Amino acid sequence: MVVARGGYGFATMIIPIRALRAGDEGRIDIGPIVSALSAHYMVVIASRQLVRRVRLDTFDRRLRRAGLTLEHQRTASGERVVVGRSDPVPTLVAPAKDLQWPAHADVLPAGPVREAIAGVAGIRALMVVSDEKRRMSLLELDNKDAKTVVRVELDEPVSAGAGPACLTVLTLRGYDEHGRRAERILIGLGLRAVEADEGRETVAGPPKLRVDRAVPASVLLTSALRDFSATMLTNLPGLLDDVDTEFLHDFRVAVRRTRSTLKLGRAALPEVMRTRWEPEFKWLGDLTTPVRDLDVYELALPTMEGWLMAADAADLEPLSRFLRRRRTSERRSLVRGLRSARFRRLVMEWEEQLTRLAETPEGTDGEHMSAARLADRSLSLAYRRVLRGGADISDDSPAEDLHRLRRRCKELRYALEVFAPVVDKGSRKRAVAQLKGLQDVLGRFQDTEVHRQALRGFAGELIVEGAPAEAMLAMGELIGHLDSDQDRARREFEGAFANFTRPSSQRLMHQIGGGR
């Protein structure tokens, strides 16, 4: 028996057990399916409607990596968000209203859906990965009490070229045997089961470069510079649209890596890299600094609010408003810079430069310096600079000295990354892990220093603006907390540096070329 039932959305609190497709990947005819199932169940056509399915994920595919899917589904009768998981647990569904993308997870309806997504997405915005109109039909298979015991969802493309039709058997909790039975019936009609990862979007990083240690260093450097350039361009639209703070962050990291690579590769790259491109990328880095700094303060505010003992979190509201205002103004300058003729020229001519470099690998002395030789030289130089800088640090060293050492550590880290293809993988990983310990301590020291100085500067400006005394007192508390954090980091420095310079670490650096 077949009954039509209208007005009710499609299934949730269900575990999709198996998706099925037509043997020839073509359309699926619902008629024979209904008639086969009707021999065992009362088949109810619960809904048949057009659904706009907007698949969402963060730019770096955090949901996908965590085995989650998030869909914003819109029909004539309403909207909802659906969270699916790769493991067999029930799908989460919540009604939604007027959601616009991109947006952060906090726009999702409060409750389990938001809880499932927010922790994974973190500070990244949710963006549209795909947007498709599909025709969804939901069949409910009822028992003799008119209780639905299994659901079958038919998902069909509306336009040519879209994904093939797909039929999914949705098992209801406590009625598993009916799900299996329905699946058997459908497979008996010639449908084939879809493998779990079939058609699933893959998230692959750039292909790993394999180079011989004897290849010209410029080949290795060009490959790294191309990767960084691609990262910059990939993040540019999100940065310009201000989708989330991480586009700018990732863009800046790529710029910084480009600058370090140019510096590390001076001996193997043409002179134009030093004379033209180093200043150009410095300009680009400087252009992005003010907004990133303000992002860092804004992102840190919730944590800082937790530090307050005497003051109230609300006392920091004038600071928060000030940061937002300042950021809006700085962002205008940033966007102007990124839409300027200079930036457009930089992008275009940098690409041409890299192409030329790839076609005619050359060295400054007319000979090809091998990648291995440059790696040994750069790692050795960078390592010795860290050793020298660290040895000069005493309890009374000014903050600038620790900051300089932090920059040297970063250069060594970038060298380890850039020359990874010609360095033993295991040794390199261990060296990075040891360097990371030192970098963490120096990072904490420098961040607290920068935050303290910035808060002092902001306080001066807020006083001029007539901010209330409560805001000043609260900021004073924050500076006090940062002071003690910085003291702690300074005390930890000695141990971290001793750990980095212990004999086993030195042997390790020697193995990978840094100790020569």
Added chain:
Amino acid sequence: MKVFATYNIKGGVGKTSTAVNLAYLAAREGRRTLLWDLDPQAAATYMFRVRPRVKGGGHALVTRRRPIEAALKATDFDNLDLLPADFSYRNMDLDLDDTKKRTRRLGQLLHSVADDYDVVFLDCPPSISLVSENVMHAADTLLVPLIPATLSLRTFDQLTRFVADSAGPRPDVVAFFSMADRRKRLHRDVIEAIPRDHAHTRVAETVIPALSIIEQMAERRTPVPVFAPNNRATRCYEQLWAEVRPS
């Protein structure tokens, strides 16, 4: 996980209707909801068209011979599961009496599904028993439907004493009038009097009226908001849920 129990010593006061409708409304909001029909009469189970049977009966559940997850049934509604009633629940007092921590066992059983649900409703049988004591420990909020009549209020006094005398953490008690007929003077008088007479008890502002549409639930075997979304009864249950739901 927030646990609500619809409870009253008296029967026929609207416990099951309240549990079924509020559970549906909680699920409709996207909250993962479980309704445990503890009443061997199985009215809530019937409303969701589920067979009133738990493999191994209440004994298997209480003694943990059968995990609670294995007895769960999906309803026809988004986010709403049911732990069905079983006729053997009539002996649940005896089953509980044989366990360690006999007044806390139901709470312990619910703890095992705490990660799976945001809201749990316990539809309780009308009695004062060991099951009731368990409910006192397991529930965060006791929802007490009251028919606005003198005898109902007397029973309510018994109930509040029972809750006050129970050991350990006690649930919040939220009473509300159910099956109220404002055409009756007695009903009007009792509704107006209770906030004065029970100053220490929270009484919900929402009054669930006596409407035939609520009685039709048993015939249609579905929650009121599904088959009468614009009816006054639906609005009343929505208001009641808005008053008591977790923030």
